[in-house]
Amino acid sequence: MTLPPESGAAAPEGNGERPARPVPEATVSRLAVYLRVLGELREAGVETVSSEELAGASGVNSAKLRKDLSYLGSYGVRGVGYDVTSLQGRLQGELGMDHRQSVALVGVGNLGHALAGYTGFAGRGFPVSTLFDVDDELVGSEINGIRVRHVREIPEVCAEGGVTIGMIATPGPAAQKVCDLLVAAGVQSILNFAPVLLSVPDDVEVRKVDLSVELQVLAFHVARRHTGAAAVTDKTNESVVS
Amino acid sequence: MTLPPESGAAAPEGNGERPARPVPEATVSRLAVYLRVLGELREAGVETVSSEELAGASGVNSAKLRKDLSYLGSYGVRGVGYDVTSLQGRLQGELGMDHRQSVALVGVGNLGHALAGYTGFAGRGFPVSTLFDVDDELVGSEINGIRVRHVREIPEVCAEGGVTIGMIATPGPAAQKVCDLLVAAGVQSILNFAPVLLSVPDDVEVRKVDLSVELQVLAFHVARRHTGAAAVTDKTNESVVS
DNA sequence: GCATGTGAAGTTATTCACAGCG
DNA sequence: CGCTGTGAATAACTTCACATGC
Numbered sequence: 001m002t003l004p005p006e007s008g009a010a011a012p013e014g015n016g017e018r019p020a021r022p023v024p025e026a027t028v029s030r031l032a033v034y035l036r037v038l039g040e041l042r043e044a045g046v047e048t049v050s051s052e053e054l055a056g057a058s059g060v061n062s063a064k065l066r067k068d069l070s071y072l073g074s075y076g077v078r079g080v081g082y083d084v085t086s087l088q089g090r091l092q093g094e095l096g097m098d099h100r101q102s103v104a105l106v107g108v109g110n111l112g113h114a115l116a117g118y119t120g121f122a123g124r125g126f127p128v129s130t131l132f133d134v135d136d137e138l139v140g141s142e143i144n145g146i147r148v149r150h151v152r153e154i155p156e157v158c159a160e161g162g163v164t165i166g167m168i169a170t171p172g173p174a175a176q177k178v179c180d181l182l183v184a185a186g187v188q189s190i191l192n193f194a195p196v197l198l199s200v201p202d203d204v205e206v207r208k209v210d211l212s213v214e215l216q217v218l219a220f221h222v223a224r225r226h227t228g229a230a231a232v233t234d235k236t237n238e239s240v241v242s
Numbered sequence: 243m244t245l246p247p248e249s250g251a252a253a254p255e256g257n258g259e260r261p262a263r264p265v266p267e268a269t270v271s272r273l274a275v276y277l278r279v280l281g282e283l284r285e286a287g288v289e290t291v292s293s294e295e296l297a298g299a300s301g302v303n304s305a306k307l308r309k310d311l312s313y314l315g316s317y318g319v320r321g322v323g324y325d326v327t328s329l330q331g332r333l334q335g336e337l338g339m340d341h342r343q344s345v346a347l348v349g350v351g352n353l354g355h356a357l358a359g360y361t362g363f364a365g366r367g368f369p370v371s372t373l374f375d376v377d378d379e380l381v382g383s384e385i386n387g388i389r390v391r392h393v394r395e396i397p398e399v400c401a402e403g404g405v406t407i408g409m410i411a412t413p414g415p416a417a418q419k420v421c422d423l424l425v426a427a428g429v430q431s432i433l434n435f436a437p438v439l440l441s442v443p444d445d446v447e448v449r450k451v452d453l454s455v456e457l458q459v460l461a462f463h464v465a466r467r468h469t470g471a472a473a474v475t476d477k478t479n480e481s482v483v484s
Numbered sequence: 485g486c487a488t489g490t491g492a493a494g495t496t497a498t499t500c501a502c503a504g505c506g
Numbered sequence: 507c508g509c510t511g512t513g514a515a516t517a518a519c520t521t522c523a524c525a526t527g528c
Contacts, residue, residue, distance in 0.1 A: 023462075024518075024519070025518090025519095026518080026519060026520090027519090028459050028462050029455055029458075029459050031458075031462075032452075032454070032455040032458035032459060032462075033452070033455060035458070036437060036454070036455075050486095050487065050488090051487070051488070051489095052487080057439065058439065059439040061520085061521080062487095063520075063521055063522070063523090064519090064520065064521075066487090066488065066489060066490085067489085067490080067519095067520080067521090069488090069489085070488090070489055070490070074488080074489070076487075076488050076489080077487085077488075077527095077528065078486075078487055078488045078489080078526070078527050078528045079485070079486045079487050079488075079527080079528050080486085080487070080488085080528075081487070081488085082488090094462070094465075095458050095461055095462045095465070096458075096461035096462050096463075096464050096465030096466075097458075097461065098465075099461070099464065099465055099468065101457075101461050101464065103457070110356050110359045110360055110361075111356045111357075111360060113356060114352050114353045114355060114356030114357075115353075115356075115453075117352045118352055118353060118453070119352075120437065120453065120454050121453070121454065121457065124454045124457075124458075125461075126454065126457045126458075126461070164461070164464045165457060165460050165461065165464065188463075188464065188467060189460035189461070189463055189464050190460075191453075191456050191457060191460060195278060195362065197299065197300065197301040203467075205460060205463045207456050207459060207460060209451065209453070209456060210274075210275070211357075211360070211362065211363070211433075211451070212274070212278070212362050212363065212366045212368065213271055213274040213275060213278075214433050214449050214451060215343075215345070215363065215366075215368045215407060215433060216271075216273075216274035216277070216337050216338075216339075216366070216368075217270050217271050217274060217449060218407050218431035218432075218433060218447060218449060219337055219338035219339065219341070219343050219367075219368070219406070219407065219431070220265075220270050220273075220274075220336070220337045220338050221338075221430075221431055221447045222338050222341065222343065222406045222407065222430065222431050223336075223337070223338030223340075223341055224338075225430060225445075226341065266496070266497070267496090267497095268496080268497060268498090269497090292508090292509065292510090293509070293510070293511095294509085303498085303499080304509095305498080305499055305500070305501090306497090306498065306499075308509090308510065308511060308512085309497095309498080309499090309511085309512080311510090311511090312510090312511055312512070316510080316511070318509080318510050318511080319505090319506065319509085319510075320504075320505045320506050320508080320509055320510045320511080321505075321506050321507075321508045321509050321510075322506075322508085322509070322510085323508095323509070323510085324510090
């Protein structure tokens with residue numbers, strides 16, 4: 001039985017905003033992608049999409065998309081498709097965009113500086129509200145209009161500012177210490193760019209972005225091609241063939 | 243039948259360096275992590291690790307680690323563990339680090355600039371050898387000692403330089419065009435930071451890093467906690483509990 | 485008629501648990 | 507003995523295929 005543990009009263013509507021469904025982790029990241037695509041569609045004036053179209057624009061197949069959306073309940077119209085605006089709203093709610101999200105970034109070095117200025121975050125509902133660093137040269141300065149504060153201020157500032165998400169872009173050796181400070185400040189979601197494994201209480205969610213790992217996976221495939229082997233077990237490909 | 247499809251004529255060589263095993267995609271990214279940890283261990287003077295230790299330091303459980311390594315053949319000693327140096331060498335080979343990898347980065351804006359200066363790449367065997375941009379202000383200048391060239395030069399420069407991996411850090415709208423140029427130049431592995439779906443021939447491997455998606459996944463979990471729900475189906479957690 | 489929503493089947497990945505070897 | 511290596515069991519995820527309902 002692999003079926004979604006259907007949590008009791010389904011309450012299709014009324015205004016029952018909460019089927020309390022257990023969304024698979026793999027689905028969550030795709031929902032974020034669908035949400036971006038829906039935004040583009042809406043800007044383009046599209047009012048309705050079929051699963052086929054939305055899936056195509058998101059790089060997945062339509063069955064997967066429908067299954068993903070089914071975890072949120074039924075929001076499509078048979079024979080027609082999905083209303084772009086209302087599906088967008090539904091996804092925003094599901095992905096926590098109706099709560100205010102406030103992001104703190106620790107480590108304003110090379111990468112951190114770029115992240116602080118990355119317009120993609122604010123544009124997508126994740127304004128970086130505070131910057132932290134240990135470097136006294138930087139503390140007190142402003143980057144992209146945001147003042148850099150000293151790492152030791154993390155506890156107060158994060159609590160005051162209602163920070164929900166912390167990003168760590170420090171050198172590896174500093175990351176755990178910073179992480180501990182964030183956790184102590186009540187931050188329960190952390191995006192870690194430092195190439196180290198963070199230890200956290202298990203009510204804290206950590207996601208790691210490791211750029212070297214990404215390159216290494218690509219290098220593996222380069223090597224495979226030269227070895228002439230059929231490489232990997234996988235099958236993930238809907239790319240448009242030239 | 244889940245067993246490795248054993249690809250026909252196995253060992254062309256004398257000393258069986260290649261079982262021609264089909265490494266699962268999920269395993270590949272973890273191998274990259276193990277490789278990093280092994281490097282750290284070696285620098286710390288450690289000569290032998292058990293699967294338990296290496297797994298702990300990598301954030302996975304030991305059964306998974308052993309299974310992962312088993313795809314490369316047997317390199318451990320029962321009752322003892324793995325020799326750090328030789329396992330490191332084995333992984334480097336498997337991950338294509340014995341081929342020369344040369345990385346081209348397209349888009350030297352906010353994020354691209356940071357990537358160009360990211361020491362983690364060169365340090366881990368992925369020197370960024372060439373930068374490209376369309377901005378005439380940038381073309382001709384140097385960043386981190388690397389000259390910025392015009393995007394239209396991609397074909398020649400990539401071919402000459404033997405570029406094996408392309409990184410795209412342009413704004414979304416430019417990404418597909420850049421991607422086409424890279425592909426035309428023979429680049430078969432691309433790391434895409436632009437928030438768009440790239441179309442490529444299916445002999446080209448694309449990996450996408452979407453920072454907003456990462457944040458959104460975290461936001462989802464933030465929202466879940468406030469909803470008090472048991473959230474997700476998943477179970478991916480080996481974080482050290484405080 | 486047509487596209488959604490979903491059980492059921494298939495595939496891939498993880499974990500268990502223990503045989504086998506140093 | 508202890509720790510590796512691995513079949514067998516479990517779980518997660520994907521795809522199929524079709525009944526369902528607009």
